[in-house]
Amino acid sequence: MIDSxxxxxxxxGFFLVLALILALLAIEDRGRKSAIWGAAAFLVAGIGAIVDxxxxxxxxxxxxxxxxxHFATLLLLSKxxxxxxxxxxxxxxxxxxxxxxxxxxxxxxxHSENTRTIAVQIAAFxxxxxxxxxxxxxxxxxxxxxxxxxxLGFGSVTYLVRIFVFGAFVTEDSAGRFFDxxxxxxxxxxxxxxxxxxxxxLLVAIGVDTVLEHAxxxxxxxxxxxxxxxxLDDAIDMEGRxxxxxxxxxxxxxxxxxxxxxxxxxxxxxxxxxxVAKALEKRIGECGHLCRLGGEEFMALIEQEHKERLEELAxxxxxxxxxxxLDGPLAGYQPxxxxxxxxxxxxxxxxxxxxxxxxxxxxxxxLGRDCVVGARHANGVTVMTEALEKSA
Numbered sequence: 001m002i003d004s005x006x007x008x009x010x011x012x013g014f015f016l017v018l019a020l021i022l023a024l025l026a027i028e029d030r031g032r033k034s035a036i037w038g039a040a041a042f043l044v045a046g047i048g049a050i051v052d053x054x055x056x057x058x059x060x061x062x063x064x065x066x067x068x069x070h071f072a073t074l075l076l077l078s079k080x081x082x083x084x085x086x087x088x089x090x091x092x093x094x095x096x097x098x099x100x101x102x103x104x105x106x107x108x109x110x111h112s113e114n115t116r117t118i119a120v121q122i123a124a125f126x127x128x129x130x131x132x133x134x135x136x137x138x139x140x141x142x143x144x145x146x147x148x149x150x151x152l153g154f155g156s157v158t159y160l161v162r163i164f165v166f167g168a169f170v171t172e173d174s175a176g177r178f179f180d181x182x183x184x185x186x187x188x189x190x191x192x193x194x195x196x197x198x199x200x201x202l203l204v205a206i207g208v209d210t211v212l213e214h215a216x217x218x219x220x221x222x223x224x225x226x227x228x229x230x231x232l233d234d235a236i237d238m239e240g241r242x243x244x245x246x247x248x249x250x251x252x253x254x255x256x257x258x259x260x261x262x263x264x265x266x267x268x269x270x271x272x273x274x275x276v277a278k279a280l281e282k283r284i285g286e287c288g289h290l291c292r293l294g295g296e297e298f299m300a301l302i303e304q305e306h307k308e309r310l311e312e313l314a315x316x317x318x319x320x321x322x323x324x325x326l327d328g329p330l331a332g333y334q335p336x337x338x339x340x341x342x343x344x345x346x347x348x349x350x351x352x353x354x355x356x357x358x359x360x361x362x363x364x365x366x367l368g369r370d371c372v373v374g375a376r377h378a379n380g381v382t383v384m385t386e387a388l389e390k391s392a
Contacts, residue, residue: 014192015195022038029210034083034206037080037083038076070191071127074128081135096126132149135148147204155194158194228292228293240350244304251354251358252299253296257272272326275326276320276321279321284317311372314341314374318371336369340360340374357375360375363384364386367386371386
C-alpha cells in the first residue's frame with residue numbers, strides 16, 4: 001500500500017503552495033476575485049488534509065470537521081470558477097453544506113457508516129454537478145471555459161465512483177484510514193487528482209483572463225472609454241469570421257475642433273471629446289461598435305439588425321453632438337459635426353462600406369460641414385444624398 005507519509009508531504013503541501021501562488025496573483029493583479037477565492041479554497045484544502053492525516057481513527061468529531069472542510073473547499077473552489085463568469089453559486093450547491101454541518105449534530109456520531117458515507121458522496125455529487133451545469137449555461141466559446149467544465153465534471157464523476165466503490169468493497173468494519181482499504185485509496189487519490197487538475201485549470205484560467213483583460217484595455221481609448229482603432233480592427237476581424245454582421249457604417253468628424261484646442265486649451269478640448277463620446281454612446285452605442293479613431297474622428301459599425309435605421313442613426317449622432325452643452329470656458333459653445341453614412345449592399349465588403357462612408361463624410365465637409373450625407377452605391381455608381389440640411 002502507498003505510504004501515508006507520501007500523502008502527508010505531497011498533497012497538503014501542493015494545496016498550500018497553490019494557495020500561496022493564488023494569493024500572490026491576487027495581490028499582483030489588484031485583488032482578482034477568482035484568485036482570492038481560489039487561494040481560500042486551497043488554503044482550506046491544505047488545512048483539511050493535514051487535520052485528516054493526524055486524526056485518530058476513532059475520533060468521529062474530527063472526521064466531522066474534515067468532512068465540513070471538504071465541503072467548504074468545494075464551495076470555495078466552485079466560487080473561484082463561477083466568479084470569472086460573474087455567476088453566483090447555485091442554490092443546490094449551497095444547500096449541500098447542510099449535510100456536513102448538521103448530519104453529525106442531528107443524528108449522532110454513531111450513525112451507520114454506510115448511510116453516512118453514501119449521503120456525503122451524493123451531496124458532493126449534487127454540489128459539483130450543479131456548479132458544472134451553471135458553468136455550462138454561462139460559458140463562452142473559449143477553450144479555458146471548456147477545460148473548467150471538464151475538470152469540475154471529472155470531480156463530479158469521482159463522487160459517483162466513490163459510491164460504487166464503497167458499496168462494492170467496503171463493509172461496516174473495514175473502513176480504515178488513509179490507504180488501508182480500497183475505498184480510502186480511491187477517495188484520497190481521486191481527491192488529490194481533482195485538486196491537482198482544478199488548481200492547474202484555475203491558474204490557466206486566471207492567466208487567460210489577465211491576458212484578455214489587458215488586450216481589452218489596449219483596445220479602449222483612455223480618454224473617452226470608447227473603442228480605439230485596435231477595437232475597430234478587432235470588430236472588422238470578427239465580422240470577417242462571421243461572429244457578427246455589419247449592416248452599415250457611420251463616419252463622424254467634429255467641425256473646427258482644432259480651434260477649440262487653440263482657443264480654450266487642450267484640457268477643454270479633451271473635456272469636449274469626453275462629452276461628445278458620452279452623447280454618441282447614449283444615442284447609437286448599443287447599435288454596433290462605436291470607436292474613436294483619433295483626434296476628433298469617430299466611426300460606428302452598425303449591426304445588421306439596425307441596417308434599415310442607418311440614416312436615422314446617422315442623424316441621431318449628428319443631433320447628439322449638437323446637443324452637447326458644457327459649463328466653464330466652453331459655456332455657450334455649440335459643437336457640430338460632419339457625418340457620412342453608407343448602408344452596406346449585399347455582398348459588399350466591410351472595407352468598401354467604410355470607404356463609402358468616408359466619402360460621404362468628405363462630401364458633408366465639402367457642403368460646408370454641420371450636415372449628414374449618405375453614400376449609396378448601385379450599378380457601379382455612387383450617389384451622395386444629404387440627409388439633413390445644414391443648420392442655420
